[in-house]
Amino acid sequence: MILRRLGLDFAYTFSGLPLAVVGFSCVVPLVAASIGTVVIFIGIPLLTLTLLLARGFADIERVRLRQLTGKAVPRPRYAQASEGMGGWRRITAPIRQGQSWLDLLYAIVNLPIAIVTFVLPIVWWAMTLGGLTYWFWGGFLPRGENRDLFIETIMGADTAHNRAVLYTIVGVVALLTVYVVQRGSAALQATVARGLLTRLVATQQRMRDLSTSGAAVSVEASAPRSCGSCSGRDIE
Template sequence: MAGYGPSVSCVTIIRRLGLDFAYTFLGLPLALVSFSLLVSLFAASIGTAVIFVGIPLLALTLLLARGFADLERLRLLQLTGRAAPRPRYAAAPEGAGWFRRITAPIGQGQSWLDLLYAVVNLPIAIITFVLPIVWWAMALGGLTYWFWGKFIPYGDSHDIVTETIMGADTAHNRTLFNTIVGALALLTVYAVQRGSAALQATFAQTLLTRLAVVQGRTQDPVTSPAKVF
């Protein structure tokens, strides 16, 4: 079995990279959708609160934020392989009137944390999306520059970066420089991809699960798409 160690390790690294990449790559479009939808609804609910319509609209906004939060907990399960604890969202008391029932989410702290996550997560999702994409582009682009670089019509222009670092802007130096950049990016892409996924996951866990665990108010974790809503 010892002879299988390197191949198993390589498969594990590739699988880890795939999970991390999928998590950060899909995180940005999901963050854009949740941010634009929830911020718009929240602004509309605040603006119409004085005419009563805004109160049920605010409750709906928080319910949608809960749905997006559950979706993120499901993504955490896929990333880590461990079910993310789900906060216990208390329902309105038995016998409560219709208005109390539909506005129950407004009085729950976790509902506001879910909304806060959707708002603050967008800049984090942008960083964790862009950084790995740039690193992968440098790795793949640099290592294949020997092929596609010859089709770039430089003409009389000079590559200032290559000329400064390599001493002269020649086709050979450009190829060597870009290959070195690609190799360095490839050697560090695992750390960049892992760090990006860890940053986004840690932020999600902090607002969406850990506070509820500390306070002892959790229920069955989200373990399948059927439980998202």
């Protein structure tokens, strides 16, 4: 179970950085171009294209969240342009949707988060594997005449034995904490993704529930009045 969890978390954070780089590289230049050309009206259709592109990256992230958690990840309901709308309103429909801007925001802020959640676990895995196997490959490294002051400070002398002992200790500590680091990195990235890409679904669902419950209360409230009027007519 732990190994499977580690594998899912590692795959999520490891693949997250390339996707974040591609998404950021595609979206940010288009946003800048949209702002720069909005005065000549080319920027509006270009901004729509940018938002649709950000939506595509958001859908990819929702698939990754489902693979990470093993649970269904709801997709917000994007309003579709109706057939009766004019051409300009159909083009600008994504601009008027709040989730489109959340998708765009995620494509921008995801990059620095993905860098942290990629680098930190990679460093921890490197310390784990490198430290635990230093006894084997450390002897092949050229040492020269220079002494390692860090080894001398910690171990008292810079010898092959002391280096192997110290790096093995580092590897053991990294091994004992790699699960926490890997799990925390995946959780951080997933929390940001869920907050920007799925929270609107809960709001939409609450609004539908309130609307449904309100309609049900209205029906129940009107039912006694109808029966009462019927009873009155029967008595007469």
